[in-house]
Amino acid sequence: AQRVTQPEKLLSVFKGAPVELKCNYSYSGSPELFWYVQYSRQRLQLLLRHISRESIKGFTADLNKGETSFHLKKPFAQEEDSAMYYCALKRAGGYQKVTFGTGTKLQVIP
Amino acid sequence: EPEVTQTPSHQVTQMGQEVILRCVPISNHLYFYWYRQILGQKVEFLVSFYNNEISEKSEIFDDQFSVERPDGSNFTLKIRSTKLEDSAMYFCASSAALEAFFGQGTRLTVV
Numbered sequence: 678a679q680r681v682t683q684p685e686k687l688l689s690v691f692k693g694a695p696v697e698l699k700c701n702y703s704y705s706g707s708p709e710l711f712w713y714v715q716y717s718r719q720r721l722q723l724l725l726r727h728i729s730r731e732s733i734k735g736f737t738a739d740l741n742k743g744e745t746s747f748h749l750k751k752p753f754a755q756e757e758d759s760a761m762y763y764c765a766l767k768r769a770g771g772y773q774k775v776t777f778g779t780g781t782k783l784q785v786i787p
Numbered sequence: 788e789p790e791v792t793q794t795p796s797h798q799v800t801q802m803g804q805e806v807i808l809r810c811v812p813i814s815n816h817l818y819f820y821w822y823r824q825i826l827g828q829k830v831e832f833l834v835s836f837y838n839n840e841i842s843e844k845s846e847i848f849d850d851q852f853s854v855e856r857p858d859g860s861n862f863t864l865k866i867r868s869t870k871l872e873d874s875a876m877y878f879c880a881s882s883a884a885l886e887a888f889f890g891q892g893t894r895l896t897v898v
Binding site: 709711713719720721722723726728763767773774775776777778779780 | 843892
């Protein structure tokens with residue numbers, strides 16, 4: 678079974694402080710990992726996917742297969758980063774479901 | 788930029804009534820999904836649909852639920868006889884092969 682764990686329900690940081698949103702997963706095969714963001718009253722949007730190793734809005738995430746983690750990081754938090762962040766896992770293959778973690782609410786304090 | 792669209796944005800229904808939630812996936816996508824999010828809880832997988840049939844479904848997706856792609860563009864979720872605990876935000880998603888793109892959701896309130 679595939680599972681995604683986000684241990685923090687709420688993370689409050691001051692503007693300009695570093696951010697790390699934790700995500701651990703369990704899956705026996707090679708997963709595809711994603712971070713989705715949900716701003717207030719908006720739809721879920723893809724933020725990052727591990728296979729493209731990109732940086733979006735200053736966020737990065739590295740897949741650590743040894744620790745089965747995919748933590749989301751940003752060196753300097755901005756107020757507009759305040760949102761719900763969901764880590765998600767998908768088995769390879771187009772029709773496979775995406776399994777979400779419980780989400781972490783990031784609150785950036787001005 | 789193409790988007791997944793869902794209608795209605797909010798639906799209120801009486802317990803025991805049937806509801807149909809509608810979705811228009813992104814046009815060249817082949818994989819379709821329904822998820823739900825009960826208030827304050829995580830996003831939960833309901834069902835995936837590919838090649839005109841269900842690929843996978845969760846325990847939540849019991850006989851009261853059904854999905855259909857009635858024409859080339861719509862993807863619907865039907866709840867046959869709604870219960871109070873069906874109240875949630877329902878998200879449709881579609882995918883070409885990699886990540887899923889989500890609609891804005893339909894808030895279903897069962898009274």
